[in-house]
Amino acid sequence: MRADAARNLAEVLRAGARLLAEDPSTPLSAIASAAGVDRSTVHRRFATREALLSAVFEAKLDDAERVIDEARLTEAPVPVALHRYVEGIIPVSRAWPGDTRRMMRADPAAERRATEQSARIDAFVRRAADEGFLRADTSPAWARAVLDQLVSTATYRFPDMTPPQAADLVVDTLLNGLGR
Incomplete structure (x- = not known):
């Protein structure tokens, strides 16, 4: 995995952990925004909130x-x-x-x-x-x-x-x- 892709994945996982702990219904688009990546980046990697979890x-x-x-x-x-x-x-x-x-x-x-x-x-x-x-x-x-x-x-x-x-x-x- 490229360094930038690995960094993006780590940011998405950290943002997902934090936001989903606060509100399990947080949309993937909000997690993408908090991670500083495009929504399509999150959706390409995780088809569902459950996959991200x-x-x-x-x-x-x-x-x-x-x-x-x-x-x-x-x-x-x-x-x-x-x-x-x-x-x-x-x-x-x-x-x-x-x-x-x-x-x-x-x-x-x-x-x-x-x-x-x-x-x-x-x-x-x-x-x-x-x-x-x-x-x-x-x-x-x-x-x-x-x-x-x-x-x-x-x-x-x-x-x-x-x-x-x-x-x-x-x-x-x-x-x-x-x-x-």
Whole structure:
């Protein structure tokens, strides 16, 4: 793909993610305008809003998978891996906002990828519990729900907080709030 075409596609996906998160009925022409491209450019690439949503979801999954891989959840010390994950996933969540559950139901392959990614995070939280970073009376399912909520809160309620600052706060809250 040519550099300008790749840049245009990235702008369309980002604009689509932002606008469709705000209003799922946003027309493709409005997304094209926000992306700074011609409407025909968007329509040539995406025949429907659902096709664009699917591409947005795939881009979000790609970025999330990169963050999970780079966090080294199975190898790095738990606090380090947790910080890497949170610091990386907050920008991904900010760049690709919106409820993706609807797309997961419509795209079995994307749902499978999202489920696999979630399982990797679940395994990491179990590892944190097994290694004594969480209180013994705290279920990993509860800790995972708390982690997700902390990340969501840092991402959306505190948009001016930098990812490293947010990661510091989330890690401290999770490990010390639920820690021994």
